[in-house]
Amino acid sequence: MLSTWFPNVQWDVLLEATKETLYMSAISVVVTFILGLGLGLALFLTSPGNLWGNKFLNSVIAIIVNVFRSIPFIILIILLIPFTRFIVGTMLGAEAALPALIVGSAPFYARMVEIALREINKGVIEAAKSMGATNTQIIFKVLIPESTPALVSGITVTAIALVSYTAMAGVVGAGGLGNLAYMEGYQRDNADVTLISTVLILVIVFVIQWIGDRVTSALDKR
Amino acid sequence: MINLQSVRKVFQTKDGEVKAVDTVDLTIKQGEIYGIIGYSGAGKSTLIRILNMLERPTSGTVTIAGKNMSELSSKKLREARQEISMIFQHFNLLWSRTVRENIAFPLEIAGYPKDKIKQRVDELIDLVGLEGRGGSYPSQLSGGQKQRVGIARALANEPKVLLCDEATSALDPKTTDSILDLLVEINQKLGLTIVLITHEMHVIRKICHRVAVMEKGKVVEEGDVLNVFKNPKEAITKDFVKQVTEPEETVDTIKQFIEEFPEGRIIQLTFIGGRAGQPLITELIRNYDVDVNILQGKITQTQNGPYGTLFIQIKGSESALARAMEFLNSVQVEVEVIHNA
Numbered sequence: 001m002l003s004t005w006f007p008n009v010q011w012d013v014l015l016e017a018t019k020e021t022l023y024m025s026a027i028s029v030v031v032t033f034i035l036g037l038g039l040g041l042a043l044f045l046t047s048p049g050n051l052w053g054n055k056f057l058n059s060v061i062a063i064i065v066n067v068f069r070s071i072p073f074i075i076l077i078i079l080l081i082p083f084t085r086f087i088v089g090t091m092l093g094a095e096a097a098l099p100a101l102i103v104g105s106a107p108f109y110a111r112m113v114e115i116a117l118r119e120i121n122k123g124v125i126e127a128a129k130s131m132g133a134t135n136t137q138i139i140f141k142v143l144i145p146e147s148t149p150a151l152v153s154g155i156t157v158t159a160i161a162l163v164s165y166t167a168m169a170g171v172v173g174a175g176g177l178g179n180l181a182y183m184e185g186y187q188r189d190n191a192d193v194t195l196i197s198t199v200l201i202l203v204i205v206f207v208i209q210w211i212g213d214r215v216t217s218a219l220d221k222r
Numbered sequence: 223m224i225n226l227q228s229v230r231k232v233f234q235t236k237d238g239e240v241k242a243v244d245t246v247d248l249t250i251k252q253g254e255i256y257g258i259i260g261y262s263g264a265g266k267s268t269l270i271r272i273l274n275m276l277e278r279p280t281s282g283t284v285t286i287a288g289k290n291m292s293e294l295s296s297k298k299l300r301e302a303r304q305e306i307s308m309i310f311q312h313f314n315l316l317w318s319r320t321v322r323e324n325i326a327f328p329l330e331i332a333g334y335p336k337d338k339i340k341q342r343v344d345e346l347i348d349l350v351g352l353e354g355r356g357g358s359y360p361s362q363l364s365g366g367q368k369q370r371v372g373i374a375r376a377l378a379n380e381p382k383v384l385l386c387d388e389a390t391s392a393l394d395p396k397t398t399d400s401i402l403d404l405l406v407e408i409n410q411k412l413g414l415t416i417v418l419i420t421h422e423m424h425v426i427r428k429i430c431h432r433v434a435v436m437e438k439g440k441v442v443e444e445g446d447v448l449n450v451f452k453n454p455k456e457a458i459t460k461d462f463v464k465q466v467t468e469p470e471e472t473v474d475t476i477k478q479f480i481e482e483f484p485e486g487r488i489i490q491l492t493f494i495g496g497r498a499g500q501p502l503i504t505e506l507i508r509n510y511d512v513d514v515n516i517l518q519g520k521i522t523q524t525q526n527g528p529y530g531t532l533f534i535q536i537k538g539s540e541s542a543l544a545r546a547m548e549f550l551n552s553v554q555v556e557v558e559v560i561h562n563a
Contacts, residue, residue, distance in 0.1 A: 124314050130307070145318045221317055
């Protein structure tokens with residue numbers, strides 16, 4: 001039945017490609033979360049009038065974030081080829097896509113983290129200060145816990161963007177569903193392969209959104 | 223306990239310098255409830271934040287419990303802040319934490335062990351009357367309950383000083399009174415020094431021992447609450463005192479009475495301290511040949527005794543009136559003749 005509808009789909013290859021997409025997305029989401037959180041905190045904390053208020057540092061971080069956020073992803077992959085070769089040792093396979101995925105999405109998430117932190121009631125930070133909290137205590141006991149719903153919904157949006165980035169990375173040889181759709185689907189004129197790859201990517205995106213929404217609302221006690 | 227010497231705070235803005243606090247000297251004694259009243263923009267919020275160095279003074283010294291606050295290292299300042307708690311107009315609770323966890327927050331900061339925290343939180347929940355609400359999140363509480371959590375949290379580290387930043391301004395009158403009662407109870411039970419800022423004279427009247435009136439960054443008047451009520455010097459102070467003593471309709475009522483009862487005298491009696499309780503009017507009617515008509519009156523309780531005003535009309539022969547006035551002047555009541563027919 002499946003073979004009549006999708007005559008050109010090799011199911012083991014499709015499964016392999018799905019695994020690659022999930023692998024690239026999962027690893028890059030985790031690393032993006034950590035890096036983006038750090039960068040976002042740095043952006044927030046160095047902004048004028050804040051805990052580590054420092055105009056110079058703030059503008060340096062802001063420039064780095066803006067530059068990497070603005071470069072179109074497909075160009076970023078090419079620009080990062082030497083860096084990727086140095087880190088991963090190859091330009092082929094799922095691992096080779098990771099540096100570009102992370103460098104492309106961490107600054108994006110950092111901005112979301114910064115926005116989430118700005119939403120925190122200033123009075124709560126003042127209250128923590130008035131109790132004699134250290135900056136580290138303020139970061140880990142106030143800033144991060146009080147912004148978790150926004151941090152989670154932000155990483156959900158970022159994760160979905162990352163899934164589409166993996167598809168683009170696939171075109172330049174990183175494997176995954178994007179690669180399959182392009183090489184097997186488009187290049188060989190197998191529309192059914194393109195279709196099923198698209199459907200699988202959509203399923204992944206919907207699942208991520210569903211999980212993200214559930215976690216966000218469970219965490220939000222406001 | 224708390225001493226401020228020529229404290230100034232100047233903010234640089236696009237429109238030039240703004241003197242938020244302008245050369246303020248204050249002394250606040252151990253165990254007293256000290257009120258700072260002023261309209262918004264008077265600089266009282268800045269002043270109270272200078273006490274725990276949330277705002278650094280531009281110049282001047284702040285000494286609390288023998289420590290010069292502006293000279294402390296950041297580590298010493300954090301230790302000092304654990305002894306100077308603060309509660310806020312908008313409570314500033316962590317919404318991600320339950321009531322218990324909010325109260326535990328300052329204890330975590332101070333590095334208490336887990337079992338000690340639990341025990342202390344239980345005590346505090348009892349103290350502020352939040353039994354059974356420990357597991358609720360702030361969003362599930364009323365304003366009054368949130369402020370109770372704020373107070374419990376502020377008391378967790380057994381502070382010496384409690385700063386109240388418009389602590390009741392976001393609450394309805396009934397809840398305000400219950401929170402004020404709680405503050406008095408804490409002040410008496412724990413001997414805590416309380417400094418509060420407010421724009422409501424009602425708050426000063428109900429719980430403060432001493433009061434400072436702020437206008438444009440300066441303290442324009444200061445003293446025992448009762449003395450300030452008795453003898454307000456500045457126009458702004460008189461305005462504030464009127465908030466609680468003189469019902470707004472009084473002036474109209476008196477005018478109306480003058481029109482309706484043109485004979486006799488209309489007199490305003492101001493009672494201060496113990497005298498408010500004495501049966502002055504009874505004595506007046508019994509011993510002098512005059513008729514007394516009570517037009518309007520209000521007696522309010524302050525922490526240092528009652529305070530009140532009474533408007534009366536007295537009628538009688540010229541000589542009886544003279545003797546009655548003599549009597550009134552002889553007792554410790556301030557007499558002001560408003561209308562003399």
